[in-house]
Amino acid sequence: MVYNTALSYVQNNEDAEEVTQDVFIELHRSLDSFKEESSLKTWIYRIAINKSLDYLKYRNRKKRMGILSDIFKKDSLEPAHHIADFEHPGVKFENKEKAKILFKAINTLPEAQKTAFILAKVEGLGNLQISEIMNRHVGAIESLLSRAKENLKRELGGFYKE
Amino acid sequence: MQTAKQQWIDASLNALEGINQAEPTPELWGRIALNIQKKKVSVLSPYQVWIAAASILLLMFINGWVLNSLKGLNTKSKNSAYRIIELYELNPSNVELP
Numbered sequence: 001m002v003y004n005t006a007l008s009y010v011q012n013n014e015d016a017e018e019v020t021q022d023v024f025i026e027l028h029r030s031l032d033s034f035k036e037e038s039s040l041k042t043w044i045y046r047i048a049i050n051k052s053l054d055y056l057k058y059r060n061r062k063k064r065m066g067i068l069s070d071i072f073k074k075d076s077l078e079p080a081h082h083i084a085d086f087e088h089p090g091v092k093f094e095n096k097e098k099a100k101i102l103f104k105a106i107n108t109l110p111e112a113q114k115t116a117f118i119l120a121k122v123e124g125l126g127n128l129q130i131s132e133i134m135n136r137h138v139g140a141i142e143s144l145l146s147r148a149k150e151n152l153k154r155e156l157g158g159f160y161k162e
Numbered sequence: 163m164q165t166a167k168q169q170w171i172d173a174s175l176n177a178l179e180g181i182n183q184a185e186p187t188p189e190l191w192g193r194i195a196l197n198i199q200k201k202k203v204s205v206l207s208p209y210q211v212w213i214a215a216a217s218i219l220l221l222m223f224i225n226g227w228v229l230n231s232l233k234g235l236n237t238k239s240k241n242s243a244y245r246i247i248e249l250y251e252l253n254p255s256n257v258e259l260p
Contacts, residue, residue: 003186017190024194025201090182098177105174121178149175156171 001041001123002048004090008118009052011086011103015059022051038132045133049115088122105155113148116141 006019026047034043091099106114112134119130127145131138206214246252 001183003190004183007184013186016184017186020186020190021194021197025197028198029201088178088181089184091178092180095177095179098174099181102174102177122181124181152175153171156174157167159174160167160170162167 002044005045005048005118005123006052006055007088008103008106008122009049009114010055010059011107015055019048019051019055022055023048026051042129042132045119049133053111053115101156101159102152105152105159108155109148109151113144113151116144117148117152120145 002023003016003020007016010016010019027044085100086103087096087100088103106117109117115134116130119125119133127138127141131141134141
């Protein structure tokens with residue numbers, strides 16, 4: 001659950017393992033402060049999502065710094081910060097190519113839409129569970145999911161080759 | 163009727179249907195356990211921090227108190243030395259006697 005969620009965000013095995021480690025250390029550190037206002041599963045999901053989003057921000061910052069240093073480095077001929085296509089190991093064989101493109105499109109979504117979409121489509125959670133995790137009304141989740149689908153359709157359109 | 167492009171977009175959007183959970187490498191759990199163990203050794207609880215701070219304050223207080231009492235002792239012994247000099251008229255040798 002934790003690794004799978006992290007993998008959908010960071011889209012790289014090593015990075016997902018690093019996030020998973022951070023999540024479990026955080027869980028161990030703050031287990032005493034866990035108030036049973038929400039279920040343990042919801043709480044773990046929240047930590048996993050926050051850690052994944054933090055990691056993405058950290059990686060983007062690092063990427064920006066890398067691009068800057070590449071500009072000043074004269075001898076670099078190839079782009080060092082190319083992100084490889086992500087292949088989720090759990091995707092059905094016949095969907096692999098389309099899923100690769102879909103994950104690329106998911107990367108372009110705003111944080112809240114991305115979270116709602118990942119929880120619904122990758123984790124297979126219902127709107128009620130997602131609303132608990134994201135601390136929003138069910139209606140808000142429905143709206144987030146519908147906006148995410150619209151944005152993804154638009155984004156996917158750009159990848160279509162005739 | 164849907165265009166080929168529209169069909170492709172819809173199919174791509176549904177590409178995650180029936181997706182299975184991804185599993186990390188088995189070594190990850192060992193690494194996590196090791197990390198937690200390490201943190202356990204190095205992390206101080208707030209209670210321990212308070213005890214350490216209180217001990218330092220107590221030491222500083224005792225130190226100050228001892229220094230103060232030593233200062234009083236020095237003045238007292240200096241006073242008694244002057245009294246002896248006066249009593250026995252012990253003047254320094256470089257001062258001419260009348």
